[in-house]
Amino acid sequence: MSITINVNGNKIEAKAGETVLNVLSDHGIKVPTLCHLKNMFPTGSCRMCVVEHKNTDKLITSCSAIVEEGMEILTHSPRVTEARKVIVELLLSNHPDDCLYCVRNGNCELQGLSQELCVTERRIQGRRNKLPIDTSSVSILRDPEKCILCGRCVRVCEEIMGVACIDISKRGSQSIVSTAFDKGLNTSSCVNCGQCIMVCPTGALTEQSHFAEIKEALSDPNKKVVIQYAPAISVSVAEEFGLEAGKDIAGIMNAALRKIGFDYVFDTSFAADLTIMEESSELIKRITENKNLPLITSCCPAWVKYAEEFVPELIPNISSCKSPQQMAGAIIKSYFADKVHIKKEDIYSVSIMPCTAKKFEGQREEMTNKGISDVDAVLTTREFVKFVKLFGINMHEMQGETADSPLGIRTSAGKLFGASGGVAEAAIRTAYHTLTGSELVKFKIPEIRGLKGQKETQLQIGDLKIGVAVVNGLANAKKLLDEIKAGRKDIHFIEIMACPGGCVGGGGQPINLDEQAVKDRIQSLYRIDDTESIKVSHKNPDVIILYNEFLGKPLGKKSHELLHTEYQKRDVII
Amino acid sequence: MNEQTKKILNKYLHADRDSLIPILQEIQESEGWLSESSLTEVGRHLNMPVSKVYGVATFYNQFRFQPQGKFHIQVCRGTACHVLGSATVLQEIQKALKIKVGETTKDGLFSLEIVACIGTCGLAPVININGNFHAGVTTESLSEIIESYKEKINI
Ligand code: SF4
Numbered sequence: 001m002s003i004t005i006n007v008n009g010n011k012i013e014a015k016a017g018e019t020v021l022n023v024l025s026d027h028g029i030k031v032p033t034l035c036h037l038k039n040m041f042p043t044g045s046c047r048m049c050v051v052e053h054k055n056t057d058k059l060i061t062s063c064s065a066i067v068e069e070g071m072e073i074l075t076h077s078p079r080v081t082e083a084r085k086v087i088v089e090l091l092l093s094n095h096p097d098d099c100l101y102c103v104r105n106g107n108c109e110l111q112g113l114s115q116e117l118c119v120t121e122r123r124i125q126g127r128r129n130k131l132p133i134d135t136s137s138v139s140i141l142r143d144p145e146k147c148i149l150c151g152r153c154v155r156v157c158e159e160i161m162g163v164a165c166i167d168i169s170k171r172g173s174q175s176i177v178s179t180a181f182d183k184g185l186n187t188s189s190c191v192n193c194g195q196c197i198m199v200c201p202t203g204a205l206t207e208q209s210h211f212a213e214i215k216e217a218l219s220d221p222n223k224k225v226v227i228q229y230a231p232a233i234s235v236s237v238a239e240e241f242g243l244e245a246g247k248d249i250a251g252i253m254n255a256a257l258r259k260i261g262f263d264y265v266f267d268t269s270f271a272a273d274l275t276i277m278e279e280s281s282e283l284i285k286r287i288t289e290n291k292n293l294p295l296i297t298s299c300c301p302a303w304v305k306y307a308e309e310f311v312p313e314l315i316p317n318i319s320s321c322k323s324p325q326q327m328a329g330a331i332i333k334s335y336f337a338d339k340v341h342i343k344k345e346d347i348y349s350v351s352i353m354p355c356t357a358k359k360f361e362g363q364r365e366e367m368t369n370k371g372i373s374d375v376d377a378v379l380t381t382r383e384f385v386k387f388v389k390l391f392g393i394n395m396h397e398m399q400g401e402t403a404d405s406p407l408g409i410r411t412s413a414g415k416l417f418g419a420s421g422g423v424a425e426a427a428i429r430t431a432y433h434t435l436t437g438s439e440l441v442k443f444k445i446p447e448i449r450g451l452k453g454q455k456e457t458q459l460q461i462g463d464l465k466i467g468v469a470v471v472n473g474l475a476n477a478k479k480l481l482d483e484i485k486a487g488r489k490d491i492h493f494i495e496i497m498a499c500p501g502g503c504v505g506g507g508g509q510p511i512n513l514d515e516q517a518v519k520d521r522i523q524s525l526y527r528i529d530d531t532e533s534i535k536v537s538h539k540n541p542d543v544i545i546l547y548n549e550f551l552g553k554p555l556g557k558k559s560h561e562l563l564h565t566e567y568q569k570r571d572v573i574i
Numbered sequence: 575m576n577e578q579t580k581k582i583l584n585k586y587l588h589a590d591r592d593s594l595i596p597i598l599q600e601i602q603e604s605e606g607w608l609s610e611s612s613l614t615e616v617g618r619h620l621n622m623p624v625s626k627v628y629g630v631a632t633f634y635n636q637f638r639f640q641p642q643g644k645f646h647i648q649v650c651r652g653t654a655c656h657v658l659g660s661a662t663v664l665q666e667i668q669k670a671l672k673i674k675v676g677e678t679t680k681d682g683l684f685s686l687e688i689v690a691c692i693g694t695c696g697l698a699p700v701i702n703i704n705g706n707f708h709a710g711v712t713t714e715s716l717s718e719i720i721e722s723y724k725e726k727i728n729i
């Protein structure tokens with residue numbers, strides 16, 4: 001049903017039941033918000049979004065107020081803007097004044113609001129809480145002094161991730177977002193996904209940086225510094241450099257990274273192809289032996305940690321394959337090191353990931369080979385962008401270059417890993433070939449593409465009927481896994497990615513609350529798949545050579561040693 | 575799990591989050607404070623993340639997260655006591671014992687709590703230590719009172 005409301009003197013049609021905020025934004029009227037998160041239930045706690053309700057002469061929070069027939073609203077009256085200004089001033093009253101040193105300088109919502117509302121002096125002096133930064137996590141840094149208690153991280157962690165390792169504790173001026181017993185993220189069930197960082201309006205949340213170590217390695221003449229970048233990266237950063245949004249700039253990145261001083265550059269998508277070789281064989285093996293089904297992917301370290309904590313009974317179902325990052329790392333420090341005659345001790349292996357959990361994965365015990373880490377340092381996409389700027393690289397001037405060889409070729413199947421559904425799609429393409437000896441006629445599996453949180457399809461491959469489920473957002477994963485635990489039997493393969501939309505929406509990506517950006521990146525990956533000729537991992541020429549020269553066959557002895565691992569139940573405070 | 579806590583939780587067999595506060599109250603009643611392990615058990619029992627249990631529990635002044643000291647000091651913050659300087663009394667105690675409200679001294683001797691009017695307004699400002707009322711507390715008498723309790727230990 002449609003109703004009419006009056007906004008700033010103009011009549012506006014609105015759908016009954018909508019919030020005032022949604023109606024306003026549909027009509028292009030921008031009201032500032034802080035605690036509000038799109039598509040989530042409003043909490044109405046920050047009051048930033050107040051508007052004047054003329055009928056009652058009150059200020060109401062537009063994010064939680066529902067439109068009513070005949071409502072008269074003023075969105076920018078003097079009373080409203082003054083109220084908003086005071087809210088910002090109160091938030092600033094105990095806020096550190098160190099914007100110049102803050103990671104979010106220039107990209108901070110609090111800064112933006114302060115500017116928008118013309119805050120030019122400190123009128124309200126509040127007492128600063130002296131609180132230590134939580135540095136306990138290898139992925140996430142929390143600085144409670146910069147926290148304005150909007151609660152967005154808390155809600156994302158609970159509602160999207162189903163982790164809920166943080167909450168607002170204490171009260172009044174002592175309130176703080178903390179883990180249970182304030183013991184630090186590393187003792188909690190935090191899965192390092194970084195989605196909290198993505199929604200934080202201020203510099204209170206950021207990634208643990210490996211910047212300094214990498215710079216040091218680059219200036220160490222005894223180190224060969226090797227870098228790989230995840231499938232999602234090259235379609236996620238163009239706009240950061242003023243290039244066309246969503247454009248695949250892999251070639252430009254290769255050139256830029258060499259210019260910065262990296263000795264060898266690889267696209268992790270190559271290792272994604274390798275993962276597919278191993279994982280599709282594993283899938284077929286488990287289906288034929290009818291053991292530990294459904295097989296669940298292991299590419300997402302946030303999911304793996306979630307499993308170790310919340311569903312340890314399903315650990316046997318998780319693929320023993322290391323993630324592409326770790327496979328690439330392991331191959332770089334073995335096969336590749338031998339090829340180019342460098343000692344693996346002299347290799348410093350860096351990766352660029354859309355992900356904060358990869359920092360955690362990189363330092364896991366399980367991801368080392370005789371004491372040497374597969375991957376030494378991980379940069380998020382955000383850090384990578386800073387790195388390029390720091391080294392004064394002009395991306396507009398770069399001529400595209402190819403990745404280093406061997407390991408330089410990837411297929412479009414490997415590239416699909418960046419989007420939710422991509423791993424499953426790539427695995428099925430190769431499993432189909434292994435089982436039937438021929439290639440799929442139609443490679444695309446539309447049922448498991450797109451942003452939806454849970455997707456499913458049933459496929460006929462030769463004599464086998466295979467049920468495939470794809471979930472993104474760990475809260476969605478929980479729902480599906482509950483069904484599996486309750487005895488659901490029609491699903492044989494599950495792809496789980498922690499982040500909404502998959503890694504393109506990862507917690508290490510440029511901070512941008514716009515869902516469109518994620519959609520553009522996904523489209524870009526699909527475009528690559530549509531236009532390129534090698535669409536299946538088993539046809540990657542470099543992968544074929546790698547098996548012939550070094551690994552033997554999928555699930556073979558060498559693979560087992562370098563590319564597979566196992567996990568255990570993890571005790572944390574839940 | 576500790577027997578007392580088990581008993582309390584057993585009384586709330588099919589409880590949901592609404593029972594959180596009454597459960598916490600009962601545990602504190604029986605143990606004098608809320609330990610990490612009790613809070614974790616409560617979370618498990620109610621199927622609630624411990625971070626949330628902790629968040630709710632720390633919101634309320636009534637809950638303690640350290641065991642009570644040998645001598646538990648209650649400072650009355652009722653109106654009469656307030657008028658006669660209970661704020662200063664509280665401050666002085668915190669300074670002397672180097673603890674805040676809700677905390678316990680490292681040696682486990684003293685713990686501190688504030689309470690609303692305890693109904694002995696004639697004695698204001700009043701503090702209550704293990705059931706003994708100390709009336710008309712001043713900065714000077716306070717240090718004597720504290721000393722006298724410390725001596726009790728030495729005997
Ligand atoms: S990184 Fe993920 S799991 Fe950890 S606190 Fe943030 S949202 Fe929660």
Ligand code: SF4
Nearest residue numbers: 147148150151153200
């Ligand atoms: S850490 Fe950031 S997102 Fe979380 S409550 Fe504080 S300001 Fe909000």
Ligand code: SF4
Nearest residue numbers: 300355498499503506
């Ligand atoms: S979905 Fe991708 S970006 Fe997100 S935590 Fe998992 S691996 Fe990292």
Ligand code: FES
Nearest residue numbers: 035044046047063
């Ligand atoms: S955005 Fe509406 S109250 Fe916070």
